[in-house]
Amino acid sequence: MRNLINRFTAATLAAGALCVGLAFPTPASAADVDAVQLRVCNNNSRLMTFFVVGYNQYRDWTGSQFWEVQPNSCATAWNYWWQVNRSVEFHYQRSNIGWHYNLVYIPSQGDGGTWTYSIS
Numbered sequence: 001m002r003n004l005i006n007r008f009t010a011a012t013l014a015a016g017a018l019c020v021g022l023a024f025p026t027p028a029s030a031a032d033v034d035a036v037q038l039r040v041c042n043n044n045s046r047l048m049t050f051f052v053v054g055y056n057q058y059r060d061w062t063g064s065q066f067w068e069v070q071p072n073s074c075a076t077a078w079n080y081w082w083q084v085n086r087s088v089e090f091h092y093q094r095s096n097i098g099w100h101y102n103l104v105y106i107p108s109q110g111d112g113g114t115w116t117y118s119i120s
Contacts, residue, residue: 033057034108035081038088041118042069046094048119050077054088057081076114084108090117 035057042048047070053063069075082088085108091101106115 033059034084036084036106036109036113036115037076037078037081038106039074039076039114039116040067040069040090041074041116042071043118043120044094045071046097047071048092048094050090050092052077052080052082052088052090055083055086057083059083074116082106084115090119092119 038052040048040050047068049066049068051064051066054061056062064077064080067075067077084106087103087105089101090104091099093099102119104117109115
């Protein structure tokens with residue numbers, strides 16, 4: 001029963017993030033506040049799918065599209081910018097093991113570029 005509830009919760013979060021991301025598309029620039037793009041490194045031998053939920057450069061709470069990161073490589077979540085000095089929700093799954101999420105703090109780096117998050 002607990003496994004069923006976890007799957008339902010993960011599916012609901014994923015669907016909600018997708019809907020929010022589609023409702024508030026974000027252009028590829030850091031406009032109002034210091035923001036960075038997120039580069040994700042998958043230090044694992046399985047394919048990883050991820051999406052991000054957090055505050056964008058316009059101070060809107062929004063979700064991104066889904067991206068895939070090949071095993072032992074990195075991918076950048078292009079065209080989505082996340083505020084620095086804040087945490088974002090990083091949702092991910094590997095193969096069919098199920099969805100997980102981490103709160104990821106994005107520190108200020110001052111250049112408005114790309115910040116890298118590595119996960120094993």
